Amino acid sequence: MHKLTRTPSLGDAATSRRSAGAVCTYRVIATAGVFEPGFRGGGPIRSLRYILDTLPGDLDVTLVTRDRDLGSPAPYPGLSGRLLRRDGRSAVFYLNPWSPRHWVRMARHVRARPVDLLYVNSIWSLFSVLSILAVALRLVRVGAVLVAPRGELSPGALAIRTAKKRLFLALWAPVLRRLRVRWQACSRLEERQIRANVPWARVMVNGNESPIPAHPVPPVVPHDGPLRLVFVGRISPMKNLSTALEAVAGTTRPVEFDIFGPAEDARYWSRCQRLVAAMPEHVRVRYLGELAAADVVPTFSRYDAFLFPTLGENFGHVILESLAAGCPVVCSDDTPFSELIRDTGGTVVRPTTAAGLSRVLDLLADRTPGERAAAKVTAGERYRRWRQECREPHVLAHAREFCR
Known part of the structure; x- marks a missing residue:
């Protein structure tokens, strides 16, 4: 995990970056239900880590995520409610969804400067729904919205709690269409799954989210037995x-x-x-x-x-x-x-x-x-x-x- 440093004040953080002359020509606010130091969320955590670790020089990204791992009742020690800078041009805000004070601090940071892109990682996540609603109600102004469903529209995923998901999608899709959101698929397979459920979707296919090393580890010595x-x-x-x-x-x-x-x-x-x-x-x-x-x-x-x-x-x-x-x-x-x-x-x-x-x-x-x-x-x-x-x-x- 990359080294994180505490930012004393959300407002001060934005001010200090401007005064330092940082190049931030394209500002992104991303949301995800779980991130490091959590690991139970699996692949999406690794995708987001790779995205943040390899940012081009003129992008500035803040990821808003839950302050605890998937299914955990306890927050990460020392991280809840804090905005932490990572190495490079990214930051992570660890939010307790049940804390009004956290929401106020996070909103102050988001609205400190214009947002070019809202990048939500999930359709069903509370973070995704609330952030898109904020855009729809003009509480936050963004240049564009990009939705990465992370496999949530696959037939296997939709077969689990089907009725609830279908009902939600029927009510939510018109909102997304009115906002002219774009979609990210990680493969041509996922692109087909998105279009099967959202026929009007404009889909960007990009799966460059793998931090796997280019060279595999050496194979193990042959073993006898089962x-x-x-x-x-x-x-x-x-x-x-x-x-x-x-x-x-x-x-x-x-x-x-x-x-x-x-x-x-x-x-x-x-x-x-x-x-x-x-x-x-x-x-x-x-x-x-x-x-x-x-x-x-x-x-x-x-x-x-x-x-x-x-x-x-x-x-x-x-x-x-x-x-x-x-x-x-x-x-x-x-x-x-x-x-x-x-x-x-x-x-x-x-x-x-x-x-x-x-x-x-x-x-x-x-x-x-x-x-x-x-x-x-x-x-x-x-x-x-x-x-x-x-x-x-x-x-x-x-x-x-x-x-x-």
Whole structure:
């Protein structure tokens, strides 16, 4: 995480930047439900960190976010209600949504200078709704609004609490249309999902949000013993851990399956625990808790394959992290990276049934230790080649041109 420094006063912060002669030709206010030092929010946190870390020289960005991690009752120590400058031209305001004083301080900072772009990361988030309402009611004047749904309009995401989401979208879409908001998709897949739900949308496609290192870590030494599988992700219906568990239970070969991630949905996690309790003797399953962002790639390097039957990813940072570690991916066909997964020696299973996944896992388990190690080398080398060819402009630089 980048070093953060306390800003004594919101008004003083804006004044000091002007007096220092900083070049701020394009000012962005971004919103997100969770950010560092939190990590439970997964990929969007890493996207936003990368966006802030790589800002072009003439952009100035303030990110407004909650003062605690996803699902946490306690705020980050020493951060609640504060505006903190990061290295470079970005700042983060950590807001308690239930504190009127925080809202007043945040509003004073936002209105201190003209805002060129409001960049909201979510459709449903309280931060997104309130900030867009402020624009609609002319409490804040902005040059343009850019909405990044972060996979919330995928079929898998909309299938969860469908009635509420459809009703909200029916009421909210006319407001967004009247404001002439623009949309950001992280892939062509997400662009199609946005247009399927918001036919009038003007969509900018840009997925340059990955801080994954260009060179993967060295592959591990070949090992004897069972196939080593891993799941890294939020434990929620969207990530589909239950199908992964049913798949390993249906294998006929010895398998070790380790699970990492926050138990976001207690009822769903109880269902998964029941599946774990019923595992056959040749399958060992362990839940090993949550992973800090810095530990994800090193963890993947210890496994033979990443089992990830997700119901949908607008981007899928965790897939790239697995490949950066030389860990092939066994995945659904509901991500932007199906072609990359196949090219790096992984398997895309369609339809993503437990039985179909079990057959793939048995084939992987039949490989010799040398063949598993070779597959890891292949995944890492082909990932590196793809990464070197993957070039897109900075998201907010692209947005500046797109939203004119």
